[in-house]
Amino acid sequence: xxxxxxxxxxxxxxxxxxxxxxxxxxxxxxxxxxxxxxxxxxxxxxxxxxxxxxxxxxxxxxxxxxxxxxxxxxxxxxxxxxxxxxxxxxxxxxxxxxxxxxxxxxxxxxxxxxxxxxxxxxxxxxxxxxxxxxxxxxxxxxxxxxxxxxxxxxxxxxxxxxxxxxxxxxxxxxxxxxxxxxxxxxxxxxxxxxxxxxxxxxxxxxxxxxxxxxxxxxxxxxxxxxxxxxxxxxxxxxxxxxxxxxxxxxxxxxxxxxxxxxxxxxxxxxxxxxxxxxxxxxxxxxxxxxxxxxxxxxxxxxxxxxxxxxxxxxxxxxxxxxxxxxxxxxxxxxxxxxxxxxxxxxxxxxxxxxxxxxxxxxxxxxxxxxxxxxxxxxxxxxxxxxxxxxxxxxxxxxxxxxxxxxxxxxxxxxxxxxxxxxxxxxxxxxxxxxxxxxxxxxxxxxxxxxxxxxxxxxxxxxxxxxxxxxxxxxxxxxxxxxxxxxxxxxxxxxxxxxxxxxxxxxxxxxxxxxxxxxxxxxxxxxxxxxxxxxxxxxxxxxxxxxxxx
Amino acid sequence: xxxxxxxxxxxxxxxxxxxxxxxxxxxxxxxxxxxxxxxxxxxxxxxxxxxxxxxxxxxxxxxxxxxxxxxxxxxxxxxxxxxxxxxxxxxxxxxxxxxxxxxxxxxxxxxxxxxxxxxxxxxxxxxxxxxxxxxxxxxxxxxxxxxxxxxxxxxxxxxxxxxxxxxxxxxxxxxxxxxxxxxxxxxxxxxxxxxxxxxxxxxxxxxxxxxxxxxxxxxxxxxxxxxxxxxxxxxxxxxxxxxxxxxxxxxxxxxxxxxxxxxxxxxxxxxxxxxxxxxxxxxxxxxxxxxxxxxxxxxx
Numbered sequence: 001x002x003x004x005x006x007x008x009x010x011x012x013x014x015x016x017x018x019x020x021x022x023x024x025x026x027x028x029x030x031x032x033x034x035x036x037x038x039x040x041x042x043x044x045x046x047x048x049x050x051x052x053x054x055x056x057x058x059x060x061x062x063x064x065x066x067x068x069x070x071x072x073x074x075x076x077x078x079x080x081x082x083x084x085x086x087x088x089x090x091x092x093x094x095x096x097x098x099x100x101x102x103x104x105x106x107x108x109x110x111x112x113x114x115x116x117x118x119x120x121x122x123x124x125x126x127x128x129x130x131x132x133x134x135x136x137x138x139x140x141x142x143x144x145x146x147x148x149x150x151x152x153x154x155x156x157x158x159x160x161x162x163x164x165x166x167x168x169x170x171x172x173x174x175x176x177x178x179x180x181x182x183x184x185x186x187x188x189x190x191x192x193x194x195x196x197x198x199x200x201x202x203x204x205x206x207x208x209x210x211x212x213x214x215x216x217x218x219x220x221x222x223x224x225x226x227x228x229x230x231x232x233x234x235x236x237x238x239x240x241x242x243x244x245x246x247x248x249x250x251x252x253x254x255x256x257x258x259x260x261x262x263x264x265x266x267x268x269x270x271x272x273x274x275x276x277x278x279x280x281x282x283x284x285x286x287x288x289x290x291x292x293x294x295x296x297x298x299x300x301x302x303x304x305x306x307x308x309x310x311x312x313x314x315x316x317x318x319x320x321x322x323x324x325x326x327x328x329x330x331x332x333x334x335x336x337x338x339x340x341x342x343x344x345x346x347x348x349x350x351x352x353x354x355x356x357x358x359x360x361x362x363x364x365x366x367x368x369x370x371x372x373x374x375x376x377x378x379x380x381x382x383x384x385x386x387x388x389x390x391x392x393x394x395x396x397x398x399x400x401x402x403x404x405x406x407x408x409x410x411x412x413x414x415x416x417x418x419x420x421x422x423x424x425x426x427x428x429x430x431x432x433x434x435x436x437x438x439x440x441x442x443x444x445x446x447x448x449x450x451x452x453x454x455x456x457x458x459x460x461x462x463x464x465x466x467x468x469x470x471x472x473x474x475x476x477x478x479x480x481x482x483x484x485x486x487x488x489x490x491x492x493x494x495x496x497x498x499x500x501x502x503x504x505x506x507x508x509x510x511x512x513x514x515x516x517x518x519x520x521x522x523x524x525x526x527x528x529x530x531x532x533x534x535x536x537x538x539x540x541x542x543x544x545x546x547x548x549x
Numbered sequence: 550x551x552x553x554x555x556x557x558x559x560x561x562x563x564x565x566x567x568x569x570x571x572x573x574x575x576x577x578x579x580x581x582x583x584x585x586x587x588x589x590x591x592x593x594x595x596x597x598x599x600x601x602x603x604x605x606x607x608x609x610x611x612x613x614x615x616x617x618x619x620x621x622x623x624x625x626x627x628x629x630x631x632x633x634x635x636x637x638x639x640x641x642x643x644x645x646x647x648x649x650x651x652x653x654x655x656x657x658x659x660x661x662x663x664x665x666x667x668x669x670x671x672x673x674x675x676x677x678x679x680x681x682x683x684x685x686x687x688x689x690x691x692x693x694x695x696x697x698x699x700x701x702x703x704x705x706x707x708x709x710x711x712x713x714x715x716x717x718x719x720x721x722x723x724x725x726x727x728x729x730x731x732x733x734x735x736x737x738x739x740x741x742x743x744x745x746x747x748x749x750x751x752x753x754x755x756x757x758x759x760x761x762x763x764x765x766x767x768x769x770x771x772x773x774x775x776x777x778x779x780x781x782x783x784x785x786x787x788x789x790x791x792x793x794x795x796x797x798x799x800x801x802x803x804x805x806x807x808x809x810x811x812x813x814x815x816x817x818x819x820x821x822x823x824x825x826x827x828x829x830x831x832x833x834x835x836x837x838x839x840x841x842x843x844x845x846x847x848x849x
Contacts, residue, residue: 241657246660247657251646319645319646344638348638350633350634351630548626
């Protein structure tokens with residue numbers, strides 16, 4: 001019997017050869033970017049901002065690494081017909097994934113400590129990651145999920161993450177110190193939680209294995225019925241669609257475009273609810289609102305990460321085949337073989353590739369604007385509430401960009417979402433993972449050289465690297481537009497408008513540049529401006545590449 | 550049936566010297582095929598013969614690596630709107646957007662086809678016993694095929710392409726719905742191009758048949774011609790032999806001793822005479838089913 005876990009490990013290593021490093025890198029990119037930027041400012045390790053960032057980034061990195069592991073492991077239901085007891089099945093699945101996640105978190109934190117000179121705790125977060133993995137197993141392992149079952153099973157996770165927060169201070173207040181060392185009580189708590197969730201998973205999988213569905217909440221059913229009866233008419237007009245473009249925009253929005261605003265709405269709402277709870281429990285409205293305000297501002301940067309994940313979804317052109325076999329969209333995001341290729345249904349709709357690409361891009365634009373709008377509205381509302389609570393008129397904005405931070409977060413989310421969705425549109429996303437891995441490694445090397453402060457090394461390596469990347473992006477943009485124009489995918493009038501937009505972005509960025517900006521900064525600005533318009537050429541080309549193989 | 554696929558009618562699909570490789574594997578090997586307007590064209594072949602690959606080229610989902618594909622005299626890759634707007638397609642894996650409900654699928658599909666016939670769509674919805682409120686995800690494989698067929702048919706396409714349409718359908722649905730639809734469309738003067746491995750079904754509805762094997766068209770002829778030209782002939786020889794005596798025109802043969810049964814292709818009289826010329830007497834003669842012809846062609 002000892003061969004079965006070995007077989008599962010082998011399967012995980014083969015299936016995960018791309019998703020595991022890919023999602024590890026994806027999860028660590030944003031923290032690395034931000035820490036690299038902060039290293040230029042010589043932020044002290046004991047600065048509360050670094051402590052907060054550690055606590056914010058930890059679950060994000062954990063989540064993205066977990067996606068890679070889920071993709072590598074595959075569905076548990078594929079093993080239902082094998083002669084293995086449910087408890088063993090759950091144990092092998094849970095323990096191997098938990099161990100791997102703990103190792104990934106340990107490596108991520110070790111790298112951050114090594115590259116940026118921090119002393120972030122490793123043992124506690126790694127053990128917590130393994131426990132959180134076990135807590136997620138009841139959801140990960142079942143093949144039938146409803147939103148109500150999701151809520152019931154996921155609720156204890158909120159407590160678990162609050163407990164994690166309490167290791168850095170108290171349950172609801174601002175963190176005060178790092179979680180170090182891990183006490184015996186902490187270790188026992190984590191072990192007990194993991195054990196409890198193991199048995200919960202076994203119970204859930206036992207039901208799932210014999211086809212018993214998770215109980216559904218009647219209240220939820222009622223809500224769904226109401227939505228079906230009333231809300232649907234708002235989404236689908238009773239009249240036929242006026243054009244195929246309208247039909248396709250509806251198609252793109254329904255299952256994909258809506259994800260980004262919903263995620264942002266949920267995250268922002270969670271922050272607001274937690275703040276209100278803290279104000280009710282502890283008082284001191286001004287301080288708590290200020291914390292929320294700062295958190296929301298930090299969230300402006302995280303919008304780009306969420307936009308990247310949403311971009312994977314928005315750019316997907318797989319239709320029903322994927323979902324027919326598995327029901328969790330997030331798992332589909334990571335499985336290159338099933339997820340990538342354009343479905344037959346979409347591929348045989350009688351529209352041209354440019355129309356298709358524009359429907360996806362307009363969905364991405366709508367999705368980004370609505371998500372950003374939620375965030376910006378709540379940010380403004382919290383700022384006003386702070387003023388009413390006695391706070392000073394002191395907009396807490398990054399000093400370098402001030403109010404331009406707001407449009408920058410919008411533009412950043414747009415650039416990330418549309419360029420990642422374009423990669424997905426090609427139906428060959430796994431080919432780009434290699435490029436991503438190489439870029440990530442190069443970025444780490446460059447950031448550590450820049451951090452070293454050695455001006456000679458910076459001039460010799462970092463500057464040429466940044467020049468090369470920027471020139472590559474700009475040249476790639478020009479080349480993509482040349483090809484797209486030749487294939488009638490981009491009209492001359494659109495090309496003129498986009499060129500104007502890129503010039504405008506460049507001009508604004510140059511006007512706002514720091515006084516002592518290095519020359520390479522100009523090239524980076526032009527490259528960024530190119531990235532804002534690049535998807536208008538690459539999206540139809542990517543669709544064509546996927547559709548006509 | 551005999552009026553269909555007249556050689557003088559306009560070619561609707563023209564494939565010339567098409568080759569497709571997937572890494573080292575050659576899926577289509579210098580394949581040429583012409584399908585004329587009107588009638589039912591059946592494409593048969595074993596697993597991995599290249600049926601779906603050929604269909605995907607016709608739909609523009611594969612770009613010809615060498616050779617050319619024209620549908621309605623257009624390149625399906627360069628002009629997907631011009632080609633796909635006139636085609637109804639049911640894929641082998643019944644790929645449909647799972648998150649939609651059936652009525653949403655119908656409304657969405659309607660937007661793409663100016664010729665969409667809403668009354669016909671409703672009629673098909675009733676005939677196929679589809680619940681408009683049902684989610685596509687919750688449909689059984691058979692219901693899914695019917696939903697796919699509905700959206701493929703409701704715009705009254707000039708060319709209906711069906712990739713293994715019977716897969717997942719029970720025998721009653723297969724005979725009553727699929728069979729009648731295919732014939733109705735063909736009798737309307739439109740064209741049906743379908744692949745299947747259920748040869749009795751192909752035999753029942755197809756006017757013309759092509760056998761694809763190892764990426765090449767092995768036989769392409771009218772159904773009546775195929776059945777007339779293929780015969781099973783049993784000869785009795787004067788002497789017992791361990792191997793079947795060679796007769797020109799043999800596709801396959803089996804037997805032992807003095808009695809050998811041949812499947813022949815071509816002129817029956819000539820074949821019979823060739824047997825008699827080497828001292829054999831005809832013991833039995835019979836027509837073949839398409840299934841038997843296919844086996845003789847592919848394994849012979």
